[in-house]
Amino acid sequence: MRDSEQGTGKRKRPRTCVGCGGEFPKNALTRIVRKPSGEVEADQTGRKPGRGVYICRKKDCVLRAKKRNLLSRSLKAPVPDRIYDTILSGLNDTETMPENDGGDVAGQD
């Protein structure tokens, strides 16, 4: 159980998925951030600075967002296809947890 919420005084609010418009708790969404440099990246930590949008962990939703360029529109910045690929590749490891978490995670900086 992770319970590392810092007491910032803000209440937890649901975030809206740019794909389906549904509201979800933050930890059910993937954050995509436009960095101050203008570059867009998938933010797996949810803590990167910049303008963020959220998308839920449904493959359909990510694919729809890709098709309609929803992230790009929300962020007002170009979103390369690899961002969507990163999001899609990140979907699997929440639902089905394999027993060995063997450290072959791609895309670390």
Ligand SMILES: [Zn+2]
């Ligand atoms: Zn959605």
